[in-house]
Amino acid sequence: MSRIHPLLCLSLIALWFLSIPGHAQEGQMPPPAVGVVTVQSQQVPRILTLPGRAVARADAAIRPRVxxxxxxxxxxxxxxxxxxxxxxxIDPTTYRANLSRAEAEVTSARAALTQAETSFGRTEQLLGSGTTQAQVDQARATLEQARAALQAAEAARTLAQAELDWTTVxxxxxxxxxxxxxxxxxxxxxxxxxAMATVTRLDPIEVDMYEPSARMLSVMGDISEGRLKLSETIQATLTLETGETYAATGELVAPGFTVSTSTGAVDTRFRFDNPRRLILPGMFLRGQINLGTTEAFLVTQNAASRDKTGQLSAWVVRDGKAVQVKLTDNGTYQNHWIVTAGLQSGDLLAVDNLSKLTEGAAVTTVPVSVDENGVVQEQAAETPDRATPAQPAPSAG
Missing domain, CATH: 2.40.50.100 (RNA polymerase II/Efflux pump adaptor protein, barrel-sandwich hybrid domain)
Known part of the structure; x- marks a missing residue:
């Protein structure tokens, strides 16, 4: 009986094993399934978050005037x-005495004025019949001096009365x-x-918010180029040091016109009602200023990442393949990046199972939803039989 060569035997066994259904494709991995949401361009509120510090609207140091x-x-x-x-x-004894003396001087000056008026009238009537013009002129001068003396006495009385009043601070x-x-x-x-004491007005309270001059220039550029539509009234909200959102909304008091040489920031002041006196002068706060709206995409922060240079990027699915795109962002809104460039309306944004994505790799997509906190509510399917093939993203209109 002839013997079968060992290599031929191994080859026959391998061919038989591969002929069994399911083993021929055992080495191939199915495309990864990712959760996606369809992004659309929309009007997004443009809100600046700035550091702030409370200042008293009025703060008077009480000092004596006497x-x-x-x-x-x-x-x-x-x-x-x-x-x-x-x-x-303050002890008013001296000031009462000064007022009494001033009143006496007024009485004396008033009597002297009456005498001067009578003397001038009599002298003027006798002009030409025993009275010379020089005598009339002298009587007129005496009358004017008496009037001036009365005015000085009345002014001294007014000052004495004021000083007496000032003894009550x-x-x-x-x-x-x-x-x-x-x-x-x-x-x-x-x-x-x-100062003997201070009096501070706490309601309303004012808050200075500090905006970097570079950001201010960016905002002005967006306004001039039509990317930002300003609101009719600029308002602000506050976050307290405890993380609590302050109930009142502030109104703009005065925009800043100078840049600090030490911080490079522009100081803008807002006024807030403070009936409960929760906000005290000197308190550090975080302010949110609603400037208006801008046309942009909202990308949940969990779906995007930054590299070492600060470049923001995210994964989208186009033509059934994963593509990493660079994004241009302009701040945040409700746990989302405000993206102004890098996406197209109708793009499928990958928000779940991102670690399985590689550039150009085929993927299957599962529609999911993201709540207001950026949390995926429906997880992507784990097996391909539950996933649906990726569809090409529609082109931007």
Missing amino acids: GGLITEILYRPSTALEQGAPMFR TSPIEGMASVAEVSVGDLVTANQSE
């Missing part, structure tokens, strides 16, 4: 004061009063450098 001893403190610290509310009382604005820096019995002087 000197003397403090006899009373007329307010309670950390209380809301109305404009004109009394805060301190009042708040020039409405706001919250600080702790007094002086005590009863302390001696203060007029217009001293040290």
Whole structure:
């Protein structure tokens, strides 16, 4: 009996094994299935997120306008004061005496004026009959001096009355009063450098937001070229240090016109209602300014990535193959990149199973949805029999 050569036996076994259904294509992997969403160009709000710092709309340092001893403190610290509310009382004895003297001088000057008016009238009537023109001129000069003396006395009385009134120190604005820096019995002087207290107006509050000058130039360029349509009114919202969104919406008070030489930023001020006094002067905040709308695509941040140079890119499926495209972004909106270039309306944007994609590789697509937080709600199918073949993306209209 002849023996079969070993190599021929192995060849026959291999041919028999490959003839079994399913083994002939066992080495081929099916195309990866990816979750995709169809992107469309739309009007997207253009919102700038900027750092900000709260400043008081009014902050008055209370200083005395006259000197003397403090006899009373007329307010309670950390209380809301109305404009004109009394805060301190200075010993008024000297100023009452000054007012009495000034009133006496007014009375004396008024009597002298009456006498001068009578003398001038009599002298003028006797002109030509025992009275010379020189005497008439002298009487007229005396009358003018008496009038001037009365005006000076009345001015001195007004000043004396004002100084007496100033012995009661009042708040020039409405706001919250600080702790007094002086005590009863302390001696203060007029217009001293040290404040006796401060009054700060907290409602409304103002917030300075700092925008880099380069970004400001970019925004101006978008406006001039029609890529950005400005809103009729520029408004802003705030995020507190706790991450909470502040309830009130702010209105623009004054745009910035100078660039800081130290930070390179432009300071823009907004005003917010602050009835609960949650925002205090000096507090750091994050502001969002709604400028208007721009024509763009919204790409969930989970579907795009940046390289070392900062270039943003994403995967799209075109003609059944994965293509990595470079994107031009212009900020973010609700966990999405605002993409102004790199996509076409109708593109299938890959949002799930991105790690399996390679440039030019065939893929199968599964339509999915993405919620407002950028989370994929329907995962891509794991096996090809559940997936649908990729369709070519329609061309942009």
